[in-house]
Amino acid sequence: MQWTKVLGLGLGAAALLGLGIILGHFAIPKKANSPAPQDLDLEILETVMEQLDAHRIRENLRELSREPHLASSPRDEDLVQLLLQRWKDPESGLDSAEASTYEVLLSFPSQEQPNVVDIVGPTGGIIHSCHRTEENVTGEQGGPDVVQPYAAYAPSGTPQGLLVYANRGAEEDFKELQTQGIKLEGTIALTRYGGVGRGAKAVNAAKHGIAGVLVYTDPADINDGLSSPDETFPNSWYLPPSGVERGSYYEYFGDPLTPYLPAVPSSFRVDLANVSGFPPIPTQPIVCALGCPVNVSVYNRLELRNSSNVLGIIRGAVEPDRYVLYGNHRDSWVHGAVDPSSGTAILLELSRVLGTLLKKGTWRPRRSIVFASWGAEEFGLIGSTEFTEEFFNKLQERTVAYINVDISVFANATLRVQGTPPVQSVVFSATKEIRSPGPGDLSIYDNWIRYFNRSSPVYGLVPSLGSLGAGSDYAPFIHFLGISSMDIAYTYDRSKTSARIYPTYHTAFDTFDYVDKFLDPGFSSHQAVARTAGSVILRLSDSFFLPLKVSDYSETLRSFLQAAQQDLGALLEQHSISLGPLVTAVEKFEAEAAALGQRISTLQKGSPDPLQVRMLNDQLMLLERTFLNPRAFPEERYYSHVLWAPRTGSVVTFPGLSNACSRARDTASGSEAWAEVQRQLSIVVTALESAAATLRPVADL
Amino acid sequence: MQWTKVLGLGLGAAALLGLGIILGHFAIPKKANSPAPQDLDLEILETVMEQLDAHRIRENLRELSREPHLASSPRDEDLVQLLLQRWKDPESGLDSAEASTYEVLLSFPSQEQPNVVDIVGPTGGIIHSCHRTEENVTGEQGGPDVVQPYAAYAPSGTPQGLLVYANRGAEEDFKELQTQGIKLEGTIALTRYGGVGRGAKAVNAAKHGIAGVLVYTDPADINDGLSSPDETFPNSWYLPPSGVERGSYYEYFGDPLTPYLPAVPSSFRVDLANVSGFPPIPTQPIVCALGCPVNVSVYNRLELRNSSNVLGIIRGAVEPDRYVLYGNHRDSWVHGAVDPSSGTAILLELSRVLGTLLKKGTWRPRRSIVFASWGAEEFGLIGSTEFTEEFFNKLQERTVAYINVDISVFANATLRVQGTPPVQSVVFSATKEIRSPGPGDLSIYDNWIRYFNRSSPVYGLVPSLGSLGAGSDYAPFIHFLGISSMDIAYTYDRSKTSARIYPTYHTAFDTFDYVDKFLDPGFSSHQAVARTAGSVILRLSDSFFLPLKVSDYSETLRSFLQAAQQDLGALLEQHSISLGPLVTAVEKFEAEAAALGQRISTLQKGSPDPLQVRMLNDQLMLLERTFLNPRAFPEERYYSHVLWAPRTGSVVTFPGLSNACSRARDTASGSEAWAEVQRQLSIVVTALESAAATLRPVADL
Structure with a gap:
């Protein structure tokens, strides 16, 4: 070829290449620079479900319950070391783990x-x-x-x-x-x-x-x-x-x-x-x-003793300042195979499976996951309470939810979950995808609904969640900090036993063999609880949109309202107290919660900015806090949640209202007791109005 | 040319073009998809500074103080309408505005x-x-x-x-x-x-x-x-x-x-x-x-009256759920030209200038700005307090800072700012860039430092900020909600007058002519306050990194600690109370605040993700909340801030400690009063430890 031709071809080629580069750069939108935000990965979820191993849970339990480990005893301290060792394992450990020790007043014979x-x-x-x-x-x-x-x-x-x-x-x-x-x-x-x-x-x-x-x-x-x-x-x-x-x-x-x-x-x-x-x-x-x-x-003698919590963390990849907390106590009265080691055995297995994925570099959650082993729960939820007192602010500002698994298996029949309404949907999603350990080919959800169910005006027949009292370490999280919480276990078929609780509870007969032979031979119920908890943890820590459905509070509020109207309405009317403002507040909450749900759906259809989703998630995470009022029940130590404080009145409605009415019932109009009824009613109305206000679009007043 | 040649060239050209497209798309990073995050725009800032008009402030004041406008009076209601009209103006109004009315107990002759x-x-x-x-x-x-x-x-x-x-x-x-x-x-x-x-x-x-x-x-x-x-x-x-x-x-x-x-x-x-x-x-x-x-x-007679707040919003473009609150009360005792209309005149001018930029489409802030005109302040900060009671949760969760301008001009000599330490740096940045109205070519900052100054161990000689009592509507924001707050005004040359306050305070002589002739002829001090407040608002609402410098709390804590050591140390030692834990807590705070400052500097040098900056900003915004303890001073209604609650003890240290020591001083060791000293000390230590914990990297425990 002639050199001019070569030159011509070369120039042409360069021009074409250049044109291509320009087209490629400007004309084709680039995906790589705005990657899809990290979201729940169903393959990872599947892997975790598969790897949660009943046999390993059994071996954990054997070790945990080998010796009595009363709070602050040498064996309790040994278990602190065991947890630290597991959580610092280079192959299956967490990002970091440490023990933190409190000096607390215990009582011994x-x-x-x-x-x-x-x-x-x-x-x-x-x-x-x-x-x-x-x-x-x-x-x-x-x-x-x-x-x-x-x-x-x-x-x-x-x-x-x-x-x-x-x-x-x-x-x-x-x-x-x-x-x-x-x-x-x-x-x-x-x-x-x-x-x-x-x-x-x-x-x-x-x-x-x-x-x-x-x-x-x-x-x-x-x-x-x-x-x-x-x-x-x-x-x-x-x-x-x-x-x-x-x-x-x-x-x-x-x-x-x-x-x-x-x-x-x-x-x-x-x-x-x-x-x-x-x-x-x-x-x-x-x-x-x-x-x-x-x-x-x-x-009996009172003694100041050191009691430790053990805390382990998996750092979030995207939102490390959002915490999914999962915990159980470690101390027992004697061997405590069921209480609490059946829960701790699962805690260790869950942390092993997630830790292994982490150490392999396969996975890191969007948000941080905190594992906790609490001390001295048996003496009064002491380790968890001291933890919430020490880190009140950061926990309240950053915790997405608290998951408690204490006694994980009371019996083999069915799942049982206690929790506040926003966690219902994530538990449902999780349990629909896990096979029930019992006979038949049911999901945990389908089995559960056979034992505990209710007719929801929104969803029809669904499994019913119980409400959280103060029976385990979730209490300070829900009542003192206002964090959406849940407690997960497998439990009885009530048609087969009327036992108040599993019979060897808090006795020296609560041993490994007891679990292995009678409570859960094969440990399939333990595995079911581990899978449920594991799926809930992953969904809460990895989902781009937080799977907390705040509109599920509407049903609770509506049922509390109806109970107040039916069982207290006439009495209140006699004393010239109107439930009108409460009706309005509940309606406002329902409307705002529904509207927020709509906005979430719309946003989910688009490709929203992570900052936008974060703002929305903050609304979901913080809703539960709006029900706290530290001045509502000054005589009830730690209890500040106006929906779940202890109820002594017989009417199943807002506890402050129920209790105040029950005390006022036999007093004259104008008494202090009736003024307290009005005060409690205002406290609830203000809380609901405030809750509705936090659900509104954030730039509305 | 032969057709094979043509084909060959064509194919070659296509291949080259294709290669170019591929190179262009994948090999050159695309800028357009990750635009610089919205940040403070110095041109907009300059525009706002220029447009804040002394003459318009004067005209606002004339109208506002034309008639007496005692809280809940017809003229007070007229001014509600005036504010609504201004804030809804199609050319210079805000995104939305509304009045909200409370029924409150006032007292009249x-x-x-x-x-x-x-x-x-x-x-x-x-x-x-x-x-x-x-x-x-x-x-x-x-x-x-x-x-x-x-x-x-x-x-x-x-x-x-x-x-x-x-x-x-x-x-x-x-x-x-x-x-x-x-x-x-x-x-x-x-x-x-x-x-x-x-x-x-x-x-x-x-x-x-x-x-x-x-x-x-x-x-x-x-x-x-x-x-x-x-x-x-x-x-x-x-x-x-x-x-x-x-x-x-x-x-x-x-x-x-x-x-x-x-x-x-x-x-x-x-x-x-x-x-x-x-x-x-x-x-x-x-x-x-x-x-x-x-x-x-x-x-005198007590009367239930309706009193309104007026609220106007500019919706944030990027983080609408973060609020910069700016407010003043509207009600006066008589004409109230100085108190409060000198502040309201500025409020109206600020909202006009920002509203105009907004309506023109020139600007929308990164975060939301809320303007507030409070009712019935003169009777006891009533409008602002009721507002914080009604929206406690969302305000506490989302408010970046509260800026109060009540009496904007006491006199013409110098700026005077009261505020908590995190706002010091933003006020300094703002005032260094604004010319002082007085003689000479000083900045407001340089003039200010001549009248109020202190020697800072960190910065050398700086203007000194006063601390916030309960003299105006900032009180519920700082004491009840724990929101970083400030109050801005121009004030006296103390060498020229010893007047307790400007002489016509709360009398019928506080009129427009009084201001126009004696207090601020030409309204240049009003303009200086408007510019200072305007610059602070813009910096807080527009800066990508929140300009709240939490490490400036270290100086306060250190000075409180030193006062406790010097003036209470011996006394406490006599009663076997150690300040050791307080020393440790202060040191921990100092270290964590400094480390956070370092992390911010590092991050500012890179091009951080908006979500990363948001997490950091949340730490800055929420620090002030960690000093709240609603159980610290149960007898002091609303006061929960353990650093700024009222101090009755003479030692200028943590108020709970100062007050408890002053009460315990003359009692025996082991008295209830000394137990209260120990309790107050623990409350402060716990708050400082908690504050330090919130400043640590968010995934650390």
Whole structure:
């Protein structure tokens, strides 16, 4: 070819290439620079579901429950190290893990001078001494680490008196005895577990001058009536005749000496004389229930002890300042295979599976995941409460949700979830995709709906979530911080047992073999709970749009409103109190929640900016906070959530309203009690109006 | 050419073009898809500074102060309409504006039966009646809309008694009289304004059995000693002899009937008999100060009235859920040219300039800007408080800062800013760029530093910011919600006057001419305040990185700590209380704040993702919230900020600690008072530890 031709071709080629480059750069929109935002990855989810291993959960449980690990005991400390080791493992650990220790006031029986209950004969001699320990049936009920059954925080003392049977020790039980003309002053009340809280039995009794309280477990309440050795553990899941339930009799939660302050060494301690919430009179759980006079000798001692939480973190890739918290306590009364190790076994398996994906570089969540192993829960949710006191602000500002798995398996029949309405949808989504461990080819969701269900005006028949009391470490998160929370477990078929709780609860018979043989042979229910919790964690931490459905609060509010109208409306009207503003507030909430739902749907159809979605997610995350009012119930320590505070009134409506009405009912119009009804009504209306305001488009006033 | 050649060339050309397209698309990074994030635009800032017009401010003031506009009066309502009209103007209005009305308890003198103070002669006859109104000097002091001087919320009553001069009515003034053997029971105390709060005079007096309180303005306190008509307004800025200061004598703030609840119609009202904070005995401000017996007749009446806030919004373009709040009250005692219309005149000019840019499409801020005109401030910050009660959650979650301009010009000498430490840097940045109105070519900053300055360990000599008490509508924002706040004004050269406040404060002489002739002829100080506030608003609403410098809190904490060590250390040591944990907490805060500052600097050098910056900005915005503890001072209504609550102790340190030490000082170790010292110390330590924790990298525990 001629060089001119070559030149010409070369120039032409260069021009074409250049044109191509220009076209390529400007004319074709570039995907790579605005990559799809990180969202829930269904393959990762599938992998996690597959890898959660029943056998490993079983091995975790075996190790965790090998020895008694009472809060602050050497074995409890060993487990702190075990958790740290697992969470720092280079192949399957988390980004970081550390123990944090509080100095808290616990209560123990004296080793030298055990608590004693003696039955006294007509001549004053001791005719029978109650067992001080449980019978060593499987070889695990003996030894120095098995703490004697006792009522933690009951004062020491040696009252003597006639034994009076007081049913469950409720206020009405003592009133009933009074009505029957029975003298209560100076007696010893024999009460059975259940009905009212442990501490309440002693509080109620003391009001009548009773000198001491005994508490026993009625086989009818826990063993479906069975009580012989053949019929009980190790031959069945029922409690052996010598089993005695331990427990904390403290009325509040958190370290008793540092209310609202973390129990770090420098924090102010309330003088012991000013501590409230301890049972006022000596109290002791026992096994036998006989008549005649008794001597009760309680030698409990209060001790300042170190108790640790262990915290492990997986750092979020995109929004590290948003936390999905997952926790369970670590301490038990004795071996605690069910309570709490069935939960901790799952915690370890979940952290292993997620940690392995993390360490392999396969996955890192959008938001941070925090795993927590709480200390001294059995004494009153102490570790979790101190944690919330220490980090109140950052937890309240940043926590998406708290997930609690304490006793993970009560029994094999069905899932049971307690939680606030915004978590309902994420639990439903998770459980619809996981196979139920029982017979048939049902999802956990489909199995669940057979046991617990309700008719929702929005969704039709759905599984019903229970509400959160203060039975485990979720309590400070929901009641004190206003964080959407849930508690997940597998539980009973109520047609098969009426046991108040699994029979060996808080006894020395709650052991590995008990779980392995009776509660969940094969550990498939454990696996089901692990998968449910795992899926919920992934959905909350990875979804671009937070899967918290705030409009599901509308049903709760509507049902509370209807109960107020039906069961209190006439009474309120008699006292010239209108429910009108409450109706308006509920309607406003419903409308705003629905409108927000619409805006989310619209946004989901487009390709929204991550900042836009963040603003929306903040509205979802923070809704629950709007129901907090630290001045609503000043006498109820920590309880600030105006929808879920303890309800003593009989009407299932807003607790402040229900309680105030129940107290005002027999007083005249214009009384202080009726003013309190009006105040409580205003508190709820203001909270609902404020909640609706936070759901409105953010630039509206 | 041969067709094969043509084909070959064609194919080659296509290949080259294709290669070019591929190269262009994939190999050259595309700028257009990641535009620079919206940030402060210096040109817009310059435009705003230029357009803020002294003449327009003057015209605003003329209109605003044309008539008396006492809270809830018809003229106050007219001004609501004026604000709405301005903020809805199609050329210069905001995105939206609305009035919101509360029903609140105000207090007025009776029109039919005016309050009277009579001097009684030796025979019991009235020998002199104090003036009931101010002299009509300029034609504006007469007419039915000029409210009689009175003590709002003082109870009605007609006490008679000997007049006793009680200085400023402080507790020590009455103690001094007692020491002198003067019988106080049944007397009328004559007190002068200043020293203690208005209501406190009556509270202190009543403790000694005093029957009534008179309050007068001493010319020495307000007029630099001058008092003749020639020397006073309209001949100078000094108060005419007949001038009497009105004021609210309510001890708390917010609507007295609805503490912690918005005063909407449905809210619970406390029974009048249970309201606390009103002066306990009849009280009346007067002009004359004579000896001998007096009859005091107070006929004040409490009335439920509607009072409105007006709110206007400019919607943020990028982060509409972050609010920069700017406000002032609207109500006055009489014409209120200075208090509050000098601030409202600026509010209107600022909203006009920004509104015009908005309506032209020239500008929309990154974050939302909310303008507020509060009602019934003079009666106790009522409008602003009710607003914070109604929207507590969304304001607390989303508000970047609150800027208050109430009295904008006390005098012409210098800027004066009160605020919390995080706002110092943005005020400094703004004022360095604005020319001072005075002589010379100084910036506002350089002029300011001549009048108020301090030596900062970090910055050297800087203007000193005052701290925020409860003198205007910033109080609920800083004390109840924990929002970083500031109050901006121009003020005196203290070498030229010792007036307690500008002389016509709360009298009928606070008129347009007073401002126009004496306070700020030419309105250049008004313009300087408008520019300062405007620049601060723009910087807070437009800057990509929030210009809140949280590390500036370190100096405050360090100085509080040093005061505690120097002035309380020995005393605390005597009672075995260690300041060690406080030292550690302050050091931790300092370290974390400095480290956060470093991370911000590093990030600013790169091109960070808007989501990353948002997370960081959230840390800055929310720091102030970590100092709130609603349980710290349960007896101090609304005050929850552990650094800025009222301090009664003499040591300038953490107020809870200072106050508790001052109460414990004379009690024995182990007393309740010393336990309270320890509790207050723990509250501060916990707050500082919590604050430090929120400043740490967000994925650290």
